[in-house]
Amino acid sequence: MSFKSGFVSVIGRPNVGKSTLLNALTGQKIAIMSDKPQTTRNTIRGVITNDECQLVFIDTPGIHKPRTKLGEYMVNVASETMKEVDLILFLTEAAALPGNLDISIIEQLKKVNTPVFLILNKVDITGKDKLFSVIDGYSKLMDFKAVIPISALKNDGTDIIVREALKYLPEGPRFFSEDTLTDQPEKVIAAEMIREKVLLNLEDEVPHGVGVEVMSFKEREDGLVNIQxxxxxxxxxxxxxxxxxxxxxxxxxxxxxxxxxxxxxxxKIFLELWVKVKPDWRNNDNMLKNLGYQN
Ligand code: GDP
Ligand code: K
Ligand code: MG
Known part of the structure; x- marks a missing residue:
């Protein structure tokens, strides 16, 4: 059998576990996660490679109604990637019937020709009885190429996604070297890790207005990395x-x-943090560019 490769977009409303799934698939924490919606702002690619295939998973910002320029950027990123990939994983929670936002995402999915898997996440906290009625509720709305219940957090069922995805990938070469896990520069991931800790430690209003910029990332002669x-x-x-x-x-x-x-x-790293006030930075083109939120 010849080698296959392709791009797989992971979409779904905020907090269903998209970033957690990407980390489970790659076995590395490359996308930050929190219980706050809009944690993911950029497109992050996670790469898995085995003897048969290379899959490039794309974690997109959750789809929501934009209120700022940053919000607009995030929604555009999500809807643009849907057209360009070989497969879409539509992620939702196994515990609930489709809500309004799920239904409007399905409307979007029907407009593109890309095959779609329904991934029902968080089965670790869902009863089996509930699962069947939820699958039924979704299947009435759209024809999914596969329906796969998983727990991204426990890395349970994610191997089935890879196996099924293989059927929909075109033949093709690797896009990334075998040991690549992500295309995100380390500097960007470091900034994201810091932002994640802000999200995890602070209440709703503050985190949404937080952006992190790594000003300096230097490796010293003794191997210690200095990050400001x-x-x-x-x-x-x-x-x-x-x-x-x-x-x-x-x-x-x-x-x-x-x-x-x-x-x-x-x-080992040495981390220095500063805090600065920038009123309305989420509507400031220059700031958005500096923080890497740009098309
Ligand atoms: P995203 O907004 O779709 O990227 O969602 P995240 O990956 O940031 O996850 C949102 C929240 O759901 C986090 O608190 C995760 O720990 C939690 N979560 C994700 N997957 C699972 C799962 O399989 N089981 C459980 N119990 N929680 C999960
Ligand atoms: K989140
Ligand atoms: Mg996310």
């Missing part, structure tokens, strides 16, 4: 919250981020 990053927020009250009493919160965010980045780079 700025956390942007929209209000001075937010800055106070991010820094916390006597700098406690920023310290907590910094050490959690350092732990993740060290694991990713497999080396």
């Amino acid at each position: 990053a700025t956390i942007y927020c929209e209000k001075s009250t937010h800055k106070g919250i991010i820094i916390g009493k006597q700098g406690q919160m920023l310290k907590k965010i910094g050490s959690a981020a350092r732990f993740e980045i060290e694991r990713l780079l497999d080396t």
Whole structure:
């Protein structure tokens, strides 16, 4: 059998587990995850390669109604990738019947010719009885090429996705070298790890207005990597919250981020964090460009 390769887009409403699935498939944490919607802002590619095929999975920002220029960018990224891939994984939660947002995503999916798998995630917290009525509810809306229940968190069932996907891939060469896991530069992943820790530690209003820029990323002669990053927020009250009493919160965010980045780079790092106020940066073209949110 000849080698196959292709692109697979992972779509679905916020918080269904798209980034978690990408990490499970590649076995590496390349996409940040949190319980906040709109955690993922950019397209992240995760690559898996075996003897038979190379699959390039694309984690897109969740589809939602945009309220800022950043929001518009995120929705465009998601809908553009649908047309260009070989297969779409439509991810949703196994516990609930299709909601309004799921139905409008399905309307979009029907407009493209790309084959679609329905992936029902979080089966680790769903009863079996519920699963059948949910599958039934979705199958009435659209013809899916496969319906696969999984737990992305427990990495359960994800091998079935790869096996089934193989059937829909064209023959072709590798796009990336065998040991590639992602096309994201380390600098960008480091910034994302820091943003994830902000998301995990702070309440709703603050994280949505946070952007992280790695200003400097230098490897010293002794192998230690020196990283300087700025956390942007929209209000001075937010800055106070991010820094916390006597700098406690920023310290907590910094050490959690350092732990993740060290694991990713497999080396010791020295992380310096600054917090700056940039009112309305999410509507500022220059800032969006600096933080890598650009078409
Ligand atoms: P995304 O917005 O679609 O990328 O969703 P994330 O990957 O950021 O996940 C959103 C939340 O759902 C996080 O808190 C994850 O830990 C959680 N989650 C993702 N997959 C699973 C799963 O299979 N089981 C359970 N119980 N939780 C999950
Ligand atoms: K999320
Ligand atoms: Mg995500």
